[in-house]
Amino acid sequence: MYSIQTKDLTKRFGPLTAVKNLSLEVKTGEIFGLVGPDASGKTTTLRMLCGILPPDEGEGRVAGCDIRREAEPLKEKVGYLPQRFGLYGDLTVLENIDFYADLYRVSKKGKKERVERLLQFANLEPFGDRKAQDLSGGMKQKLGLICALIHTPQILLLDEPTTGVDPLSRRDFWMILYDLLKEGVTILFSTSYLDEAERCNRMSMIYEGELLIADTPSAVKAQMRGTILDLRTENNQRSLKRLEGIESIRGLVLTGDKIHVLVDDPEEGEKVIREAMKNEDIQILGLMTVRPSLEDAFVSFVREKRKETMQI
Numbered sequence: 001m002y003s004i005q006t007k008d009l010t011k012r013f014g015p016l017t018a019v020k021n022l023s024l025e026v027k028t029g030e031i032f033g034l035v036g037p038d039a040s041g042k043t044t045t046l047r048m049l050c051g052i053l054p055p056d057e058g059e060g061r062v063a064g065c066d067i068r069r070e071a072e073p074l075k076e077k078v079g080y081l082p083q084r085f086g087l088y089g090d091l092t093v094l095e096n097i098d099f100y101a102d103l104y105r106v107s108k109k110g111k112k113e114r115v116e117r118l119l120q121f122a123n124l125e126p127f128g129d130r131k132a133q134d135l136s137g138g139m140k141q142k143l144g145l146i147c148a149l150i151h152t153p154q155i156l157l158l159d160e161p162t163t164g165v166d167p168l169s170r171r172d173f174w175m176i177l178y179d180l181l182k183e184g185v186t187i188l189f190s191t192s193y194l195d196e197a198e199r200c201n202r203m204s205m206i207y208e209g210e211l212l213i214a215d216t217p218s219a220v221k222a223q224m225r226g227t228i229l230d231l232r233t234e235n236n237q238r239s240l241k242r243l244e245g246i247e248s249i250r251g252l253v254l255t256g257d258k259i260h261v262l263v264d265d266p267e268e269g270e271k272v273i274r275e276a277m278k279n280e281d282i283q284i285l286g287l288m289t290v291r292p293s294l295e296d297a298f299v300s301f302v303r304e305k306r307k308e309t310m311q312i
Contacts, residue, residue, distance in 0.1 A: 003028045003155050003186040004049060008058035011044050018044040020209045021058065026188055026202075031181055033200035034190040035298075041209035042190040043083065046157050049188070050080040063154045076104070079153035083160050085144035089133030093124060093143055096132055097150060104151035118146045122176060138169025145176065155186045162196065174199060194294040205298055212301040217294060224297040225304075226250055229261040229269055232286035233277060242280045248272050251299045258286075260296050 004026035011019045019041040026032040034042050047053035049062050051071030060067040063077035087096055097115055106114075119125045122142040127135065132143060141161050148156065162170045174196075177187055189200065197203045197217055204214035213220055233239040236259055243249055243261065248269065251262035263269025266289050277284050292300075 001028045002026060004032075004060070004062050004188060006049070006058065006060035009045070009048060009055050009060055010057035011041075011048060011053065012056050018209050019048070019055075022206070022209070022211055024204060024211070024214065026186060028186050029181065029184050030201040031177060031187040031189060031199070033197040033203035034188060034206060035192070035194060035197045035203055035294075036190075036206035037192055039208075040206050042206060043159055044209075045206070046080070046082075046159050046188070046190060050078050050157050051075055052080075076151065077154045079148035079151070079156045081141075081144050081148045081156070081158045081161055083163065085140070085147070087132040087140060087143060087147075090131060092129050092131055093119075093135070094128045096143060097146055100147035101150045106151050114150070114152075118149060121179065122146055123172065136166075136169070138165045138172065141165055141169070141173060142176070145173075149180075153185070155188070156180065158187065158189045160190055160192065162191070162193070170196075194298060197294055205301060207298075207302050207305060210305070212298075212305060221292050221294060221297050224292050224300045226262045226264050226300065227266040227269065228290050228292045228296050229263060229266060229273065230286070230288050230290040231259040231261055231273060231284070232257060233259070234283045234285060238280065239277065239282055242276050242282070243273065246272060246276065251296070251303055253293075253295050253299050255293065255295065260290070260293070262292075262296060262300055 002025050004024065006022055006024045009019060009022040022045060034045060036042055044053065048055050048067060049060060051067055051074040054068060062074055065074035065077065067074065101111055119128060122145060124139065124142055132140065135143065162173055180187065191197065202216050203220065205212040213223065236254060239259060240252060240254060243252055249261055249263060253260040261269065261273060270287060273287065
């Protein structure tokens with residue numbers, strides 16, 4: 001059973017096509033990652049799915065509602081946390097929650113118990129009387145999440161909620177999301193962090209408004225063509241410059257103190273790398289075949305997409 005389904009969803013802003021023919025299926029009760037760099041169409045997609053932005057073409061159903069014709073009833077079933085959530089800095093944590101409860105027309109019956117439960121859920125109980133402007137970045141995101149959950153939505157749409165948040169707060173935020181899954185909430189989570197995509201049940205990669213692939217993180221990596229060679233040298237920056245432009249090398253990713261080199265043939269690839277480093281007088285500290293990361297997969301899929309576009 002699917003909570004979110006789209007077919008050929010398209011949105012244009014003048015000459016720019018922000019989202020192009022996007023077809024997605026998000027299962028009920030899963031956390032689904034919408035992964036891509038800035039300006040890839042993630043925010044536009046989420047705004048269409050929650051009924052804020054009408055699509056120009058295509059169709060979509062969210063929580064059983066047509067996103068074109070049933071935008072108002074849809075908003076009662078969806079919780080949306082945008083990148084810049086509209087907290088009121090001069091209001092306290094509790095006052096902000098009360099405001100959104102009234103906005104969503106939450107009945108007074110049981111509201112107090114729900115607010116207390118959500119505060120406990122997000123570890124914000126001690127901060128009820130603190131003004132929102134005095135909260136840390138991570139705490140502001142937790143407060144935004146509470147406000148998005150106050151009306152008990154079936155589906156939660158989160159637009160890069162951990163951007164600019166410290167690692168500890170990111171971990172806490174994910175713990176809260178996993179607890180929501182246990183309650184049956186379906187979560188669509190957009191992010192530019194590929195390590196966060198690993199935490200999702202399933203994920204999609206989006207680039208320049210187009211879907212590259214959608215599957216489980218392990219299946220996405222398995223569908224990547226080619227082999228990854230893990231290269232360590234005495235000077236990775238010089239090594240990158242030397243390897244760029246070599247025809248047999250399909251992709252380069254600097255990851256920590258290593259370079260991931262994508263090649264079709266590992267034996268031929270190793271030979272090319274060793275020859276290039278020798279000609280540049282760069283010492284190789286390590287060279288071995290490794291399993292691809294999601295970052296490797298993304299670079300590979302983008303490269304293939306660009307090739308297709310150039311051939312059209």
